[in-house]
Structures are given as structure tokens and as C-alpha cells.
Amino acid sequence: MTRVWQRLWASLDAAARLVGGLGTALLATVVLVWIGVVVLLSCVGVGILLVPSALRVLRAVANRERARLDVLDPGPVPREARAAVRDVVVRRELAWLLLHATAGFAVGFTGIAMPLTMVQNTTYPFWYRLLPPVDNTPSFIFWDIFCDVTDLTGALVVALTGVLCGAFIVALGPALVRVQEWPGLHLLAPPAGTDLSLRVVELTATRAAALDAHAAELRRIERSLHDGTQNRLVAVNVLLGAVRRAVDRDPAAARAALDLAQDASEQALSELRAVARSILPPVLADRGLAGALAGLAGSCGVPCEMVVDVPGRCAASVEATAYFVVAEALSNVTKHSGAASAVVAVAREGDRLLLRIDDDGRGGADESGGSGLSGIRRRIEAFDGRFTLDSPPGGPTTMQVELPCGS
Known part of the structure; x- marks a missing residue:
């Protein structure tokens, strides 16, 4: 039938x-x-x-x-x-x-x-x-x-x-x-030479996007280390100096300074872990793409349904890109969309990894609005992938991503 x-x-x-x-x-x-x-x-x-x-x-x-x-x-x-x-x-x-x-x-x-x-x-x-x-x-x-x-x-x-x-x-x-x-x-198809020249132009643009994405990622890591971890470590150093000066004349103040130094070191350690996870999340190696994305859905600020159909493993860089795309998309859903629910579907078809993120929010998402969408596009284009966004005013919003992941 x-x-x-x-x-x-x-x-x-x-x-x-x-x-x-x-x-x-x-x-x-x-x-x-x-x-x-x-x-x-x-x-x-x-x-x-x-x-x-x-x-x-x-x-x-x-x-x-x-x-x-x-x-x-x-x-x-x-x-x-x-x-x-x-x-x-x-x-x-x-x-x-x-x-x-x-x-x-x-x-x-x-x-x-x-x-x-x-x-x-x-x-x-x-x-x-x-x-x-x-x-x-x-x-x-x-x-x-x-x-x-x-x-x-x-x-x-x-x-x-x-x-x-x-x-x-x-x-x-x-x-x-x-x-x-x-x-x-x-x-009506262009001659082979024309198609090749267009492909060269496309790859040149993709290479430039990859370099821009890499530079932006380095700037993000540098800001995270400079504004967060480095300041915490400076605070630890200052507090240890205060402890050394106060240990003989005021033991109580020295113990209080040691407590503050320990708190600052723990915060610095936590921020270092966050930076390390942002470079390549260890959860991908431990639980695979499906488990990592399930964790994102569980921590999302709105109810999120996750459907993952990816047999086997993709390249680590592809899985990391998929993870960050979904993380950024769900962050946007929580912060900007006003949605009541979201659905993330991930599947592998041949040599392509397909991602689709839907939400029932107010729509009107704009790449120039500072919501991280331009960063998502740069990251995807660096892999010679495709990114489409459909977000009419009033919603719903649909984001679709294709990433090459080998055969």
C-alpha cells in the first residue's frame, strides 16, 4: 500500500x-x-x-x-x-x-x-x-x-x-x-571550468570564514582567561601576600585571608575547567554526541525534546561543532525567544550530519542582532557546511544545519 x-x-x-x-x-x-x-x-x-x-x-x-x-x-x-x-x-x-x-x-x-x-x-x-x-x-x-x-x-x-x-x-x-x-x-549547466572557478571562489570564502572563526575562538579563549581566570589568580596572589604578612601578628586575619584565597583558587579552577570544556567538551569523548546533546537538553531553560539518530561516531571536530551549535541555539531559545518548548533533531544521512532546532517562540531572529547566530554561521561555513534560518515575526523559528562528516 x-x-x-x-x-x-x-x-x-x-x-x-x-x-x-x-x-x-x-x-x-x-x-x-x-x-x-x-x-x-x-x-x-x-x-x-x-x-x-x-x-x-x-x-x-x-x-x-x-x-x-x-x-x-x-x-x-x-x-x-x-x-x-x-x-x-x-x-x-x-x-x-x-x-x-x-x-x-x-x-x-x-x-x-x-x-x-x-x-x-x-x-x-x-x-x-x-x-x-x-x-x-x-x-x-x-x-x-x-x-x-x-x-x-x-x-x-x-x-x-x-x-x-x-x-x-x-x-x-x-x-x-x-x-x-x-x-x-x-x-544550461555552466561549463566545467566555470563550475571549478565558482568552487574555488566558494572554497576561498570558506577558508576565510574558517580563519575568522579560528581567530574569534582564540579571542574568546583569551578574554575568558584574561577577564576571569587571570583575575582570580591575581586575587589569590594578593591574599597569599596578606596571609604572609599577617600570620605572625594576626593569625585570625591570616586564616580569613586563607579562606578567601582558597575560594578564589576554586573559582579560578572552575573557570579553567569551563574554558577547557569550551575548547573540546570532554563529555563528547565520554558519552558520545547523543549523550552530550541529551545533557544540553536536560539543562535547557525550556522543555526540550531531543531526537538523535547518528549511528557510529563522526570526526571529533564535527561533533564538537554540532555540540556548540545546539548549545548556542538552545541558549538563544532560553534568552530571546520566549518559547514554551523546543525540539532538536540530529540525524546522519550518508556523509552529512543534519541538525534541526525548532522552537515555538516569538520568532524574528536576526543574525545582526548579536544573538550569536553570525558566530554559528561562521563556525558551520568553516566546515563547508550549510546554515539556514527561518524565523518570521511571530514565530516559529527553525534552524537547519548540514555538516559534512565523511562516509
């Missing part, structure tokens, strides 16, 4: 994608006609002035298809007409335009005509008597196929054609999608 529902859902998804492709195919048809007019006008010299604008329109329609297929945008069209015509990307777009305006249009039309015909013909026995005899001629894919239907037997035959249309979409819908999207996926 589950497989049947999956098949039906795939058919609905295929129909929706075919309709989306039909929309860009209509635009491609219009642009193809316009480029044809420009070519004809160029034969008499007038259309040469229109070539740059025609190619910009072509790029706009191609980019619409790229957005639909999630293909990288190659950038603007070259300004000069000769350079634009010689450009490899423009030539590939012209080839796509021809294919999508013809075959893509035909496939998209089939994708929308089949479901409509299925609905019309399968329900035909219920309403064919309401039509006047002159209009009682059913159709298949919008073309008349029968003579006038006058009895239930003919109406049932029409309904059978509707069932055939449904079977066609269920059986061949995904294949039609692949046929329609093939030109866009292969002709």
Missing part, C-alpha cells in the same frame, strides 16, 4: 513539474520567435541593433529554467554582440531554446492534457446526459474521437479512455519529466 501511495505521489509531482516546464516552454517559444524575427531583420541590417537585447531576454528565460532546475547561473551576457554570439554559454542556451520550445512544449502539453482528460473522461458517465446532443462529443487529449454519445455504454467507453490517461501518467510521468528537463540540465 505504501508503494502505491509513493507511486501516486510521484505521479502528482511529475505532473506539477511538467506544468512548470510548460510555463518556461511557452516563454521559450516566444523568445524563439523573437530571435527569428531579429535574425530576419539582421539580413537587412536593422536587426543587428536588437541582438544584445534579444540575447539578454534569452538569458533571462534560461535563468528562469535554471532556477527551476537548480542549475548555477553563469552570469551576465557579454556586452558586445560578437562576443555574445561566440560565447559558449550563449550557444548552448540557443540550442536549449530550440529543444525546449519544441520537444519541451510538446511534453509539457502532454503532461497537462493527460490529467485534464483523465478527470473529464472518467467522470463523463455522470454528466454526459446534461449536454445537448449536438455537444455530446467526448474528446481524447482535446481532440474529438467519438461520434455523439447517446447511451451509458458509450459513456463507459469514454470513461475507460480516462483510466488509460491516468495509467499513462502514473507509468510514464517521471520519464516525461526526465525528457523535458534533460536539455536544461545538460545545456
Whole structure:
């Protein structure tokens, strides 16, 4: 039964994608006609002035298809007409335009005509008597196929054609999608060199983010040691000096100073432990990622449900990043969101560690608001991961993180 529902859902998804492709195919048809007019006008010299604008329109329609297929945008069209015509990307777009305006249009039309015909013909026995005899001629894919239907037997035959249309979409819908999207996926994708250059730019930015995150982490550790532990140790040194001076003349004051020195040393030790845990929490090594995150959920200021499905262990640095992301996110939930509950889901899919933190708070989270979100993004981008935040005013807030963790 589950497989049947999956098949039906795939058919609905295929129909929706075919309709989306039909929309860009209509635009491609219009642009193809316009480029044809420009070519004809160029034969008499007038259309040469229109070539740059025609190619910009072509790029706009191609980019619409790229957005639909999630293909990288190659950038603007070259300004000069000769350079634009010689450009490899423009030539590939012209080839796509021809294919999508013809075959893509035909496939998209089939994708929308089949479901409509299925609905019309399968329900035909219920309403064919309401039509006047002159209009009682059913159709298949919008073309008349029968003579006038006058009895239930003919109406049932029409309904059978509707069932055939449904079977066609269920059986061949995904294949039609692949046929329609093939030109866009292969002709609109940027050349290999362009993709590599974009990847180099991305990795350069990621490396810069990693260095910034590392520098920020060093500054945080330095501030923690300077403002906390160092001051405690200075206080211990001052108190020990006071004890040395008072031990002979005022033993009671010396004992009081020793008590204060012991308290200050214990506080310094506690702060040193906190700094050490912030560098790489030992709970990760002792209890693993699931146990460490369970501890965070237990200490969260709002009720937090933790769902962890991570078989095996990831790299220590990845687990530490996941731990700090969840810790910072739950800290934000407690301090800023006004939420009544939170849910943290962590799972591993292939070579990716996926984190999702949801809360039912007031929303409106902003990376520029000083809530630590920018630090989370820098830490994630340092691992070449992905960070998305959805926090509309009024809530709820959803944070999603992807971290590469190896195969």
C-alpha cells in the first residue's frame, strides 16, 4: 500500500513539474520567435541593433529554467554582440531554446492534457446526459474521437479512455519529466571550468570564514582567561601576600585571608575547567554526541525534546561543532525567544550530519542582532557546511544545519 501511495505521489509531482516546464516552454517559444524575427531583420541590417537585447531576454528565460532546475547561473551576457554570439554559454542556451520550445512544449502539453482528460473522461458517465446532443462529443487529449454519445455504454467507453490517461501518467510521468528537463540540465549547466572557478571562489570564502572563526575562538579563549581566570589568580596572589604578612601578628586575619584565597583558587579552577570544556567538551569523548546533546537538553531553560539518530561516531571536530551549535541555539531559545518548548533533531544521512532546532517562540531572529547566530554561521561555513534560518515575526523559528562528516 505504501508503494502505491509513493507511486501516486510521484505521479502528482511529475505532473506539477511538467506544468512548470510548460510555463518556461511557452516563454521559450516566444523568445524563439523573437530571435527569428531579429535574425530576419539582421539580413537587412536593422536587426543587428536588437541582438544584445534579444540575447539578454534569452538569458533571462534560461535563468528562469535554471532556477527551476537548480542549475548555477553563469552570469551576465557579454556586452558586445560578437562576443555574445561566440560565447559558449550563449550557444548552448540557443540550442536549449530550440529543444525546449519544441520537444519541451510538446511534453509539457502532454503532461497537462493527460490529467485534464483523465478527470473529464472518467467522470463523463455522470454528466454526459446534461449536454445537448449536438455537444455530446467526448474528446481524447482535446481532440474529438467519438461520434455523439447517446447511451451509458458509450459513456463507459469514454470513461475507460480516462483510466488509460491516468495509467499513462502514473507509468510514464517521471520519464516525461526526465525528457523535458534533460536539455536544461545538460545545456544550461555552466561549463566545467566555470563550475571549478565558482568552487574555488566558494572554497576561498570558506577558508576565510574558517580563519575568522579560528581567530574569534582564540579571542574568546583569551578574554575568558584574561577577564576571569587571570583575575582570580591575581586575587589569590594578593591574599597569599596578606596571609604572609599577617600570620605572625594576626593569625585570625591570616586564616580569613586563607579562606578567601582558597575560594578564589576554586573559582579560578572552575573557570579553567569551563574554558577547557569550551575548547573540546570532554563529555563528547565520554558519552558520545547523543549523550552530550541529551545533557544540553536536560539543562535547557525550556522543555526540550531531543531526537538523535547518528549511528557510529563522526570526526571529533564535527561533533564538537554540532555540540556548540545546539548549545548556542538552545541558549538563544532560553534568552530571546520566549518559547514554551523546543525540539532538536540530529540525524546522519550518508556523509552529512543534519541538525534541526525548532522552537515555538516569538520568532524574528536576526543574525545582526548579536544573538550569536553570525558566530554559528561562521563556525558551520568553516566546515563547508550549510546554515539556514527561518524565523518570521511571530514565530516559529527553525534552524537547519548540514555538516559534512565523511562516509
